[in-house]
Amino acid sequence: MKYAEKYGVSRASRKYNKSRSYIHPNQHTEAELKLIWDMRRRNPKMGLIELWYRLRRRGYTRRPESLFRVMRKIGLFSAEEQKETYIPKPYEQMPHPGERVRVDVKVVPRKCIADPELRLFQYTAIDEFTRLRFLAAYPEQSTYSSADFLRRLKAWYARRGIKVE
Incomplete structure (x- = not known):
């Protein structure tokens, strides 16, 4: 010392x-x-x-x-609770085409369009059984565009022998 x-x-x-x-x-x-x-x-x-x-x-x-x-x-802080581990749900395989079709809407970036004044929305639909994809672009995202996309989507899949439910 x-x-x-x-x-x-x-x-x-x-x-x-x-x-x-x-x-x-x-x-x-x-x-x-x-x-x-x-x-x-x-x-x-x-x-x-x-x-x-x-x-x-x-x-x-x-x-x-x-x-x-x-x-x-000295035990004034309780031990942190262990978070439950995430267990993903198993993927549900569709039994036939057209049972589940996923639809998504995205804004097309302006740098991907030649006309700088134009604004586009890309609608995409994918059938989960066959993985067939249908795309369409619209100048606006509205109920009219969405309804038109669904009408065209149904017709497009019907031409390929798939009935969308």
């Missing part, structure tokens, strides 16, 4: 091949632990930083990291 007082804790830890905490332990005192315990008991829903701030006003001198570490050690 005399060497550490004269030359510093770091130099003493190197000379005697011991950690800094072994030479100069800086544990929480019983008074600090009681202060933390009492404050947490009275304010169980308070966040860590607000708790640390209020403790500082009552004489606590350590950093928030130390407060978190000691609170976890």
Whole structure:
């Protein structure tokens, strides 16, 4: 201890091949632990930083990291709940063509269109059994465009022998 007082804790830890905490332990005192315990008991829903701030006003001198570490050690933080692992649902294979057709609408980027004033919406339909895809582009996304797309989609699949349900 005399060497550490004269030359510093770091130099003493190197000379005697011991950690800094072994030479100069800086544990929480019983008074600090009681202060933390009492404050947490009275304010169980308070966040860590607000708790640390209020403790500082009552004489606590350590950093928030130390407060978190000691609170976890004495059991004031419950262990984090394990999230349920995601189990994907099995893919439901369609028994016949046309049973499920997925429809999607996307905005066509302006850099993909030659005319900078034109704005297009791409409607896409994919039959999940056959994976046949039908595309159409419309200048607006409206109920009229959607109804027209569905009418054309039904006719397109019918020409290929698929009845869309």
